[in-house]
Structure formats: C-alpha cells, structure tokens
Amino acid sequence: KAGVTQTPRYLIKTRGQQVTLSCSPISGHRSVSWYQQTPGQGLQFLFEYFSETQRNKGNFPGRFSGRQFSNSRSEMNVSTLELGDSALYLCASSLVGVQGYTFGSGTRLTVV
C-alpha cells in the first residue's frame, strides 16, 4: 500500500512569507500528526488531527496552523515565516492515534 506522501519535498521561502505543506496519509489512517525536526530540538509536536478535528496541539505560536479534510489529507500552514522556522516538517499517520506512526519523507523548509 502507498505510504505517507508529503509535498513538496523542498521549499525555500523568504522571511515574512507564508507556506502551506501537504500530507496524504496511508489509506484508512484517520489520525495525522505533524512534527518539526531540527538538529538541536529533536522532534517537536505541532498538532494532531483526527476525523477533521484538531485533537492535540503543541507549544508552537499561532502562526502555525493546520487542518484535515474529509479524506484525511492534511495541510499545515505557517504564516509570517521567521528564520527559525527552517526545519524538516514531518507528517505521520496512524489508524487511530494510539499506535505507531508511519512517517512521510518530510518537507525541508528553508527560510532566507
């Protein structure tokens, strides 16, 4: 079966711009979580969506937002980009959220 698909793979944006990242989970998986991975901070939880509802939220500023569609696909949006937002953004899906994730390959965002 197809894995978790994230698009785009790479992005370069300028400070102040906004960006939208997309994630298509494994078919049948209803839980989608987003993580930010940086060398110094490890894997930081952004949010989790289940059946189109945000069920959990991490400690990121309101510039980070997301949504989930009826087909379980999810998008993450970051507005007013800052240099510190440069990171690998990983999407992970699971059947119901209380089990192991399958991660996508990530979107590497560089803010210049």
Add this chain to the structure above:
Amino acid sequence: GENVEQHPSTLSVQEGDSAVIKCTYSDSASNYFPWYKQELGKRPQLIIDIRSNVGEKKDQRIAVTLNKTAKHFSLHITETQPEDSAVYFCAGTNAGKSTFGDGTTLTVKP
C-alpha cells in the same frame, strides 16, 4: 504535559556487542511507548513498541522493557551490526499525542 528524557545522547559499541538506550517519562497517563530508528537522511521508522499493560516485548535482536512504577522504559539491541547505526528515538504517547526523547546516536564499529 509529557516530558521524555533519553540517555545516552551518543553510544558507540563494537559489532556484536549489546546496546541499551533508556528513557524516562513524566505523565503517568501515557500508555503507549514506541521506538523509532532514523537513518541519515531518511524518515523515522517504527521498530518496536510496548503498551502499558506489558512489561517486556522482544522481536529478534531487539527488546523493550517497561517499568510503569518507575516510569522508565529501555531499548535493548543484541548482537549489534553496522546497519544498526542510526539515531533512535523513544516516545511516550497519551491520547494520540507522542512526545519524543531527544534521540540517541548509535554507532556500531565493525
């Protein structure tokens, strides 16, 4: 919220030796503890997991133990091989949210 601490941050072993990585968690409501392996430039992949009603689980050369009272769990890799070299992450999960440790870089020297 949950806080997961992972030790050591780096671990170097000789091929064939065992490797042990330890994690502690703070939220007694966490009930699922997965371990992920991330090779350089690749996505994290689930290698083993344990639920709070189980004390130990094995899968070939890897095993995980959980001590709920002490709130710690460990990953054990026996007969290490060079292909085990990677970053390993533990996580504590409660109600759909996994909180990760900072990772352990394991190097297996041939």
